[in-house]
Amino acid sequence: MKKLIQGIHSFQTNYLSTHREMFELLSQGQHPRILFITCSDSRIDPNLITQAEPGEMFIIRNAGNIIPPYGATNGGECAAVEYAIHALGIKQVIVCGHSHCGAMKGLLKLDKLEEEMPAVYEWLKHAEATRRMIKENYQDYEGEKLLQATVEENILTQLENLRTYPVIHSRLHSGQIQLHGWVYYIESGEILEYDPVRRQFVAPETRLPRAAWLTPEQQQRIYQGSGASAKGNGKG
Ligand SMILES: [Zn+2]
Numbered sequence: 001m002k003k004l005i006q007g008i009h010s011f012q013t014n015y016l017s018t019h020r021e022m023f024e025l026l027s028q029g030q031h032p033r034i035l036f037i038t039c040s041d042s043r044i045d046p047n048l049i050t051q052a053e054p055g056e057m058f059i060i061r062n063a064g065n066i067i068p069p070y071g072a073t074n075g076g077e078c079a080a081v082e083y084a085i086h087a088l089g090i091k092q093v094i095v096c097g098h099s100h101c102g103a104m105k106g107l108l109k110l111d112k113l114e115e116e117m118p119a120v121y122e123w124l125k126h127a128e129a130t131r132r133m134i135k136e137n138y139q140d141y142e143g144e145k146l147l148q149a150t151v152e153e154n155i156l157t158q159l160e161n162l163r164t165y166p167v168i169h170s171r172l173h174s175g176q177i178q179l180h181g182w183v184y185y186i187e188s189g190e191i192l193e194y195d196p197v198r199r200q201f202v203a204p205e206t207r208l209p210r211a212a213w214l215t216p217e218q219q220q221r222i223y224q225g226s227g228a229s230a231k232g233n234g235k236g
Contacts, residue, residue, distance in 0.1 A: 022053065032058040035084040037158070038096040039065045039103060043186050046096070058084045064103030064154065065095055068126040070164040078165075085167045085177065093162060096182040096191075097155040104150045107131050126161070130154040152201060155181040155194065 016023065034057045036046050046052070046059055060067075060080045067077050084090045097104075106113050106124060110131065113121040124131075130153050134141075138149050159179050162168050171177035181194035183201050192201035 035090045035093045066126045067161045069161045094180045095158045097151045098184040130157040
């Protein structure tokens with residue numbers, strides 16, 4: 001705690017004093033351009049890894065960067081998504097998973113969680129599509145490779161869950177919103193983005209452009225079919 005108190009003092013005397021104008025502006029309202037959904041893991045700092053300033057990203061964090069399907073719970077995630085899209089008018093949504101994710105490790109041994117961490121067990125049910133996808137399609141994977149595949153498939157699962165939100169469904173239809181899947185590698189600082197054309201995670205600048213005349217939903221159908229999969233990723 002002592003370190004945090006010192007940090008507060010340092011923030012107020014150093015950073016705040018040299019960024020007065022920015023904070024003055026922020027006090028008048030927020031206009032973030034990005035909804036950033038990521039894991040609670042302490043090793044991820046969304047603003048640090050993207051070099052975004054305060055006010056630029058609306059952030060949802062929880063164990064496993066999970067967004068329950070619309071109507072599945074009455075939790076904070078649902079309200080935050082709705083607020084971000086409808087009230088703040090955000091048009092870019094990023095689901096960012098990460099290497100060595102403890103929640104995904106838990107998902108791979110779900111049975112053991114039920115007794116020790118019943119709340120986590122219940123929460124991870126919103127990633128059941130990930131668990132089943134891995135169980136039935138990645139039998140030949142193990143260890144780190146299996147975990148990484150789970151992290152990547154879960155990003156795609158949660159993008160699917162986002163599409164169940166009426167506010168997102170409607171804006172995807174009219175091309176007013178874009179969904180992105182990112183994976184962050186703690187060990188290298190590298191970030192890869194899911195490329196639905198190649199069906200794998202690639203460096204964001206090398207992602208193939210999508211046909212601009214298609215709506216995101218049409219692109220989804222054409223490029224991903226009904227079964228989006230990260231399998232075949234060279235990184236896996
Ligand atoms: Zn995690």
